[in-house]
Amino acid sequence: MKSSILWLAIAAAVALLSVAAIVYGAVPLDARAVLDALSGRGDPVTVAIVRTLRLPRAALALLVGAGLGMAGAALQGALRNALAEPYLLGVSGGAAVGAVAAVAIGASTPFVLPLASFAGAALAIAVALGVARASGGRADPRVLLMAGVIVGAFANAAIMVLLANAPPNAVRNALWWMMGSVADARWLTVGWLCIYVAIGGALLLWFARDIDVLSLGEESAAALGVDANRSSRTIFLIAALLSAATVAAAGLVGFVGLVVPHLVRSLGVRRHRALIAGAALVGAGLVVAADLVARLARPPGELPLGAVTALVGVPFFLVQMRRLS
Amino acid sequence: MIAFDRVVIRYPRAAVAAVDSVSFDVPRGALTAVVGPNGSGKSTLIRALLRLTPLVGGEISVDGTALRHLDRRAFARRIAVVAQSEALVFPLPVWEYVALGRHPHENPWGVAPLRADASIADALHRAGIAALADRRTDALSGGEWQRVRVARALAQGGEALVLDEPTTFLDIAHEMAMFELFARLAREGMAVLLVSHHLNLVARFADTMVLLHGGRVAAAGTPTDVMRVEILEEVYEWPLLITRDPAVGAPALLPLRSRGPRSPTPIP
Numbered sequence: 001m002k003s004s005i006l007w008l009a010i011a012a013a014v015a016l017l018s019v020a021a022i023v024y025g026a027v028p029l030d031a032r033a034v035l036d037a038l039s040g041r042g043d044p045v046t047v048a049i050v051r052t053l054r055l056p057r058a059a060l061a062l063l064v065g066a067g068l069g070m071a072g073a074a075l076q077g078a079l080r081n082a083l084a085e086p087y088l089l090g091v092s093g094g095a096a097v098g099a100v101a102a103v104a105i106g107a108s109t110p111f112v113l114p115l116a117s118f119a120g121a122a123l124a125i126a127v128a129l130g131v132a133r134a135s136g137g138r139a140d141p142r143v144l145l146m147a148g149v150i151v152g153a154f155a156n157a158a159i160m161v162l163l164a165n166a167p168p169n170a171v172r173n174a175l176w177w178m179m180g181s182v183a184d185a186r187w188l189t190v191g192w193l194c195i196y197v198a199i200g201g202a203l204l205l206w207f208a209r210d211i212d213v214l215s216l217g218e219e220s221a222a223a224l225g226v227d228a229n230r231s232s233r234t235i236f237l238i239a240a241l242l243s244a245a246t247v248a249a250a251g252l253v254g255f256v257g258l259v260v261p262h263l264v265r266s267l268g269v270r271r272h273r274a275l276i277a278g279a280a281l282v283g284a285g286l287v288v289a290a291d292l293v294a295r296l297a298r299p300p301g302e303l304p305l306g307a308v309t310a311l312v313g314v315p316f317f318l319v320q321m322r323r324l325s
Numbered sequence: 326m327i328a329f330d331r332v333v334i335r336y337p338r339a340a341v342a343a344v345d346s347v348s349f350d351v352p353r354g355a356l357t358a359v360v361g362p363n364g365s366g367k368s369t370l371i372r373a374l375l376r377l378t379p380l381v382g383g384e385i386s387v388d389g390t391a392l393r394h395l396d397r398r399a400f401a402r403r404i405a406v407v408a409q410s411e412a413l414v415f416p417l418p419v420w421e422y423v424a425l426g427r428h429p430h431e432n433p434w435g436v437a438p439l440r441a442d443a444s445i446a447d448a449l450h451r452a453g454i455a456a457l458a459d460r461r462t463d464a465l466s467g468g469e470w471q472r473v474r475v476a477r478a479l480a481q482g483g484e485a486l487v488l489d490e491p492t493t494f495l496d497i498a499h500e501m502a503m504f505e506l507f508a509r510l511a512r513e514g515m516a517v518l519l520v521s522h523h524l525n526l527v528a529r530f531a532d533t534m535v536l537l538h539g540g541r542v543a544a545a546g547t548p549t550d551v552m553r554v555e556i557l558e559e560v561y562e563w564p565l566l567i568t569r570d571p572a573v574g575a576p577a578l579l580p581l582r583s584r585g586p587r588s589p590t591p592i593p
Contacts, residue, residue, distance in 0.1 A: 080414045206433050213428050215415060219408030222375040224481070225401030225429040270417055271437055 003268065007278070014062075014285035021058035021288050022050060026299045052187075060185035060193065061291045062284040064253055065260075067197045067246040069283020071239035072257030073264065073276045074204045077211040078235040079141035085258035086243030089148030089236070092254075093155025094124020095247040096178055097162070103174045104162045113177070114189065114248035121244030124151050128240075129233060141232060179304030180253035182291055193249045200242035201280060207235055208273035215272075255310040256283050259317050286313055326388055326485055326516040327351040327374070327404065333382035334366070334373050334540075343369045345540040346383065349533075351518045353484065356511040358519045358527040360551075361537035362561055367520045368409060369540075371489045375406055387485075401429035405478035409489040416463035419473050423448055423458075426480030444480055452476035453506065468499030475506065485516040492523060504530045528552050529575045536560060552576035 023034050027049060036042035037050040068086060075084045086092070098120020102112050131147035163171050213226045214235075221228040243257060264278040290308040297303050327350070334344040344366040351357045359367050372378040374385060376392060385392045387403060405426070413422070423445050424438045431437070438445055440458075449455045452475045457465070465473060471491055478486055488507070492500040500523070508530045511517045521527050527534060528548035536544040536551050538560040544551045553576075554567050563580055570577040 077415070082414060209428060209431065209433050209437070213425055216413065216425065217408070217411050218377065219372070219375060219406070220411050222377055222397070223401060223406035223408060223478075224425065225396075225398035227397060265415065270415065270421060273437075 006267065007281075010278075010281055010285070014281055014288070017285055017288045017292065018058050018062060021061065021292050022054045024292065025049070025054055025295060053185075056185040056187050056190045057182050057291070058288060059190045060182040060250060061288045063190065063193045063197050064182060064246045064250045065256055065283035065285065065287030066280040067193070067200065067242050067283075068253060068256040068287075069260040069264075069279035069281075070197075070201050070204050070276050071243040071246075072283075073261035073272065073279035074207070074211060074235050074239045075257070076261050077215045077272050077275070078232045078239075079145055080215055080217065081141060081145060082262070083258070084141075084145060086239060087252065087254060087257060088152065089145070089240060090124040090128045090151030090155065091121050091148075091240050091243050092247060092252050093152035093159075094127075095121035095244055096252065097124075097155045097158050099177050099251070100159050100162050100174045103170050103177065104166045106170070117177075117251075118244055118248040120155075121247060122241070124155060125237065125240040125244065127151050129237065132233075144232070144236060176304070177251045178306075180251040180306035180309075181294075181302075182250050182287075182305060183295075183302060185250075189249050193245055196242065196245040200238055200245070201276070203238050204235070204242070204276050205273060207231065207238070208271070208276055211235060211272040250305070252306050253287060253309055254306045255313050256286055259313050260286060263313075263317060326353050327487075327518065328386045328389075329370065329383070330386065331383035332370070332373065332380060332385060334369055334378055335381045336378070341540070342381065343540050344373070344537075347537070347540070347542055348383075349535045349542065349545055351485065351516050353516045354511060354514050355532040356507055356517045356519060356530055357533045357535065358521055358531035359535045359537060360521060360524055360527055361543070365537040365560075366540040367537055368489055370537075371406065371408070371487060371520060374404075374487065375408075398429045401481060401483075403483045404485040404487060405481040405483045406487040407474050407478050407489065407491055409493075411474065413462050416461050418458075419454070419460050419462060419465070419476075420445055420449070420458040422462050422473060423477045423480050426477040426482075429481060444482060448476045448480035451479050451510075453502070467494045468496065468502075471495060471499070471503065472506075475503070479510075484514075485518070486510060487518045489520045490522065491519070492521065492526075500526065524552065524557075525570065525575075525577045528577065529570060529573055548576055552578060 023029060023031050029046060033042055033046050034050055037047040040047060071086045075086060076082060095117040099113055099117035102116035128147040128151045132144045135143055163174055210226050210231050213221045213224045214228055214231055218228040260279045260283040261275060264275055264282055269275050269278050286309060290312045291305055293312060294303040294305050294308045330348050332344055332347045333342055335342040347370065359370065361367055369378060373380060387395060420440050424442065426448065427438050427444060449458055452472050454472045454476055457469060457473065492503050495503065504526050507517050507519060531548060534548050534551040535542060543560050544556045552567055554565055557578065558565050566579040566581055568577050568579060
C-alpha cells in the first residue's frame with residue numbers, strides 16, 4: 001500500500017520532469033504556447049522547437065534512462081555483483097571504438113554514427129562472451145565480468161590509438177560523443193530505440209524470476225531448475241544489446257546503469273520483476289532531469305549529459321546510502 | 326527414489342576420474358548418508374545430480390527416469406538440493422528467500438508467493454524457524470542461515486531432500502537439531518541424502534552409509550557395516566578406535582594420536 005503510493009509519486013515526478021523538459025530550454029517559451037504547439041497551433045517557430053527538438057529530445061532521454069536502468073538491474077542480479085553495470089562489460093568501450101572510428105575517418109554522419117557504435121558494441125559483446133566461453137565455460141559470473149573489463153581496456157587503448165593523430169576537430173567530436181548527449185534527438189532514433197527498449201525490457205521482465213534465483217549462485221539456481229550457465233549468458237546478451245542500443249542513440253551516458261538499480265533497491269524493492277520495472281522509471285527520470293540541468297545550467301551552451309547524470313545522481317545516492325546503513 | 330548406477334565423472338584435463346563406478350540408491354523414508362575424506366568425490370556426485378558436471382559413464386535416475394530425460398524444473402519440483410555454500414549478494418527477508426523455493430512451480434509471468442502463502446509458512450514451520458520469517462538473511466547466525474536454506478528446500482515441496490555438508494560451522498546444539506530434523510523428514514516419508522563429514526552423528530542417525538574413497542565406494546551398508554576400524558583406517562589413513570556410542574549404542578569413532586609416537590598420551 002505504502003509502496004504503491006511511493007511508486008505513483010515517482011511516476012508523477014517523472015511525468016512532471018518530462019513536461020518541464022518540453023517547456024524549458026535555451027529558448028524560453030510560455031507553457032500555454034507549448035501546449036498549443038504540441039497540437040500544431042500557434043507560432044510555426046515554436047511548433048518547430050517543440051515538435052522537432054524538445055519532444056524527441058525528452059523522449060530520447062526517457063528511453064535511454066529506462067534502457068540503461070533495466071540493463072543495470074538485470075546485470076547486477078544475473079552476475080551476482082553489485083558493481084556490474086552495462087558499461088563495465090565492454091559494451092561502452094566497443095561502442096566508443098565504433099563511433100570514434102567513424103569520426104576518425106570522417107564518416108560521422110547522423111546515420112553512420114549509431115550504426116558504427118552499435119556494430120562496435122556488438123563486436124565487444126561477442127568477444128566478451130567468446131572469451132568467457134573459451135576460458136572454462138562454467139557459469140562463474142566473474143569470468144564474464146573479467147572478459148568484459150578486459151575487452152573494455154582493449155577498447156580504450158584502441159580509442160587512444162585512433163585519436164592520437166586525428167585532427168583536433170575529430171578529437172573534439174569524439175570526446176563529445178563519449179560524454180553522451182540527447183541534443184541531436186530525431187524521431188527516427190526515438191522510434192527504433194523505443195522498439196529496442198520495449199523488446200529488451202519485455203525480455204528482461206520475462207527472465208526476472210530467473211534472475212531472482214540466479215542471484216543465489218550456480219548450484220542453488222540449478223537446484224531450483226534454472227540453468228545458471230545458459231540463463232546468465234542470455235541475460236548478459238539481452239542487457240548488453242539493450243545498452244548498446246542506448247549508446248548508439250545517445251553516446252555514453254554513464255552512471256545510470258550502475259546506480260539506478262541501487263537507488264531502487266534502497267526503496268525496499270528486492271525481486272527483479274519490480275526492480276527492473278522500477279529501474280526503468282527511475283532511470284528515465286534521472287536522465288530527463290540530468291538533460292534538463294545540462295541545457296539550463298549555462299545557456300546557450302550545454303554541459304555533457306554523461307557528467308550531469310553523475311552530478312545529479314551522486315547526491316541522491318549518498319543520501320540513500322546513509323539510510324541503508 | 327534416486328539411483329546412482331555405475332556413475333563415472335571425470336573433470337576435463339584430469340588424469341583420474343573424480344567419481345568411478347559409484348552405485349547406490351536413495352530410497353524414500355530413509356536417511357542415506359555419503360561420507361568420505363576430502364576429495365573423495367562426494368560433492369562431485371551432488372554436482373552431477375544437479376547436472377552441473379556431465380557423466381562420463383553410468384546413469385543417475387529418479388524413479389527409473391534417467392536424469393537427462395528429466396526437465397530441470399520438473400527435477401526441482403521433485404528433488405530439493407541444499408548446496409554446500411551459498412552467499413546472497415543482495416540480502417532478502419527470510420520469507421522471501423524461502424518463497425524462492427516455489428520457483429519451479431511458477432510460470433514466469435505469475436505473481437510471486439506472498440508473505441501469507443501457506444507453503445512458505447509450512448516450510449518455515451517444518452524447519453522449526455517460523456519466528457525468523459521477517460528477519461533479513463544478512464542478520465542470521467550460521468545455524469539459522471542453514472535452517473533457512475533447508476526451509477527453502479522444503480518449500481520446493483518435493484519428495485527428496487539432498488544436503489551437501491549442511492552442518493559445517495554449526496555448534497553442537499544446532500548440528501543436533503539439524504540431524505534430528507533430517508531424521509524426522511525421513512520418517513515422514515522423504516528420501517533424504519546427506520553428505521557429511523560427521524561420521525559419529527551419521528552413524529547415529531543414518532539408515533544407510535556410503536563411504537567414498539578416491540571416487541570409489543569403499544564400503545556401503547548399515548552404520549555397523551561401514552564403521553569398522555580396518556575400513557576407516559585405510560580410507561582416512563589415520564589410526565582410529567571404534568567404540569560404542571554409550572547414548573544410543575551406535576558405532577562411534579575416536580581418532581587416535583598420529584602414527585609417530587603410536588601410543589596415546591596417558592591421562593594423568
